[in-house]
Amino acid sequence: MADAARPDEWDAVRTAVLRYVRGRSGRPDIADDIAQETVARLVELSAVQQISSIFALAFRISDNLIIDMHRRERRLSDEVDADWQSDEPSLDRVLDSRRAFDIFNRCLRRMPPLRREVLIRRRLNQESCRAIGEDLSLSAKAVEKHITRGMIDLRKALEQAGVDLVGQD
């Protein structure tokens, strides 16, 4: 989709972005607005530059919008009333909770130390797979495998603890 600016393709993009935003935010009430804003920005960007992956960019823009909104709401709820709860807590809120932290924490402790180390370096320190591989004497493939497995471990841990990830099949 290197030249994605063709108007007939925008519908498919719009549908996919909306689905992504629903899953990513867990908030059907705001998904339409965010998806619309995302696509508007994409259209604007695609007019002036070539975009290599339309979806990678779209999802990234959505991520930022969702996180901005999450942060705004958190600030607001801190100011208004500590006990204030939205009827539909966003997925970010669920994943920022003490409970999610405990689940992640337990999961990280149980996983092989090497995998934990790889996740820390990749996600926190933003080291490249190659740099991690060199430091830990692993092939780039093996590093990638640890990251992938690590994500799945985390996802499973949440599932087993009964944390509801929206868009669950």
Place this chain on the structure above:
Amino acid sequence: MGSEFHDIDMQAARWIDRMNRPVQDTEVAAEFDRWILKDPRHIDAYARLSAIWQSDGLDSALRLAGAVPTASNDDDSQRWPRPAWRRLVGMGAASLCLLFALLVGPRLIMEQTAFATPRGATKLVTLSDGSKIRMNGATRIAVRITPWSRHVALERGEAFFDVAHERLRSFSVDTGGTSVSVLGTAFDVDRLDADTQVVQVYRGLVSVDAGLGRRWRLPAGSGLRVSGDSVRSLRDIKAQHPGWTEGWYEAEDTPVWQLVQSLNRTSARPIALAEPALGELLVSGRFQTNRPAAVLDAVAAIHDLRWKEDGDRYILSR
């Protein structure tokens, strides 16, 4: 269900990691778009794992895991400073790398603005993301904000950055030689000349890249002076913000030329050195920047020098 969903999750996890890499070729990008369009369940899985991967909860848990000593640990330099982990937990800093990469064309849609201060005036700039930049005198910066990145070029002078925390949008400051990326939040960058930069961290954690593969992570209370090939670390920064924001210059075995340069940013009447060698003399102490004559008195007393007013400037000589 079971295994099929498991496969999709594995693919989604692999894509998340790949799309977070700084360099992507168009082949891979196109393949990702095809994968997304192939099955709506791919989108669901990608969305779900993105939320997990980017969450503050995971961020905090990883920080804790990285801070608590584990059995095998032969690589201390890469570790987070242990005593500080409590502060780090919950700060939720690390921004995911990325993005320029997603874009092939060099031209980006951006909000680009330049700010400058004359000598003797400071200025507070608030950016659209809420970050605040306090500019010292005789300073020039160019700010570029896109939906996915925040970048400041410090073209000359000195500025104190109080960065609004964002998980996905990194904030970086480039001084030509040295580049500072922010993981945490408040720091000062002083571009003394083309060769020499001083970075001091007041809150959070920053990563400094001085080129040639030289990188450091500086926690709050520390700093770095990079001058060409030589690097000196600075410690014991106890204040909340740099002294100059309140009209003070803190020197600790600081070369006179550096003190003079800093004074010249604030003083209406610049100080000149009668001979360059005077600049290499070292001074320590706290100087009030809006009273150059008093500072000159002090420096002259320390090194047995003299100074005089000469037209629109001061001259320091032996």
